[in-house]
Amino acid sequence: MNRKKEILTIILWPLLYTLGMGLSNYIVYQFYHIEYGGDGYINAMLPFLAALAAGTMICLFIQRERLTLPWKERGRLPLFLVIFLPLAALTLYYLLTNGSFTYAFIAPLAVTLLVGVAEETMFRRILFIRLLGLFQERGFKKALLISAVCFSLLHAVNILGGSPAPQVLMQLAATFVAGLFYVLMFDYTRNIYLLIIMHFLWDYILFSGATKQIPVYAVLMGILQAAEIVIMLVLLARKWRQDASAERT
Template sequence: MLLGIVVCAVYLAGLIALQKASGVPYVAIAESEPNLRKGVLIPVAVMTAVLVAFLAATGRLADAFSFAPTVSAAWLWAIPVVILLGVVLRLVRNPWSQVNGRFVGVALLATFLVGLSEELLIRGYFVGALQEAGLGLVWVGVVSSVVFGLLHGANILNGQDAKTTVQQVVASALMGLGLFASLVLTGSLWLPIVLHFLFDLSLVVGGSVKKEGSAAAKDEAVLIIAMYVLSLASVVALVLA
C-alpha cells in the first residue's frame, strides 16, 4: 500500500510540475484551445505515458483493467445512468455554434486522457495495491476514493482558491465512490474510464455557458446530488457483498 501511495504522489508531483511549467493557471485551462492544450493535454499525455510505462514494466498493466470480486446489486446501475443523464443534459444544451472546432478536438483528447490516466492510477493500480495489502472491499473503495479526492486538492497549487479546492476534493471523493461502484459492478475499468471522460468533457465544453439559477443549472444540480447520494449508498452494497 505504501508503494501505491508513493506512485500516486510521484504521478501528482510530475503533473503539477508540468502544469506549472505551462504557465496556465488551473482556473484558466478551459478559456481557450491553447490553454487547454498546454495546461491539460500535454501534461496529462506525458504523465499518462509515464504511468503506462511503469505499469507495463512492473507487469501490472493488464491486471489494472480488470477487477474481482464483482458485486451483483442491480440498483448500482443507477449511478452510471445518473452520471450519463447529467452529461447528456450539459452536452445537448451547449451552444455548439459558439464553440471553436479545434477547442472541441483538444477537449475530446485531453479529457479522455484525464479519464484514462486517473482511472488507471486510482481504480486500476492503487485499488490493486490496496487489495494486495489485505484491505476488504469496503475499505478499498473508501480509501481509494479519498485518495482520488485528495489528488484534486493539488489544484490549489496552480491558482485555484481554497474554498473551491475543498469543495472539489469532497465532490471528487464522492464521485470516486460511484466510479468504484461501477468498477465492482462490471469487473472492468472501462466503464469508470468512459464515465470519467464524458463527465469531464461535458464540464469543459459546457460548464462555462451554464447560467446560475437557470432551469438547466437546477436540474443538473439535482442529478449531481443524486449521484452523490447513490455513491454514498453504494457503500452499503459493498458491505453486503
C-alpha cells in the same frame, strides 16, 4: 516487508502522478500565467496530460501481473446507466449544437479523455486493485477509503495552479465523494472502460464551456451530482451488508 511498507509501495505510482499534475499546474500558472480552469488552461495542459496518461499506461504494463481483477461474476449496469445516459445525452446535444472542427473545440475533448483514461486507470484499475489484492476481499473498506483519499489529494495540487484555498477545499470534499463513487461503481460494473467514459463525459461538460453556453446544464449537473451521492450511499450500504453477512458465515 510489513503491511505499511507494502501500502507505501503501492501508492508510489499515484504519488508520482500527483506530483506530475502539481508540476504541470505550477508550470502553466507561473510560466504561461494561466490559472487552473482559466482561459487557455485546457490548451496549455494538453501536452502535460498526454505525458501523464502515457506514464499511467507504462505503470499499468509494468504492474500487469499484480493487477488481476478479483471478480469472477459479471458486473451490473442499471445504476451506472442512471448517471451515464443523461451525461451522454447532454454531451451529444452540446456537440450537435455547438460543435466545430476547430482546435479550440477539439482540445477539451482530447484533454478530458486523457484525464478520464489516466485517472481511472491510476486510481481505480491500479491503486484500488493492488490495495484489494493486499487486503483481500475482507479489506474492501480499507482499499476503498485509501483510494478515495489519494484521489481527493490529487486535486490539492490545483492550489499550485492559482486556485484559491476555499475552492481547493471544496474540490477535496467533492472529489473524495467522487472517489468513493467510482470505486463502488467499479465494483458494481466490473468494467474500467465504462468508468473511463463516464469520467470523460463528466469532465467534458464541466471544462468545455457547455455550462456557460447552455446555463440549464449547470442545474442538470447539480442534479446528477446529487444522484451520484445517492447511488454511492446505496452501493456503500449494499457492500456493508454483504460484508456483515460474510463475517457471520
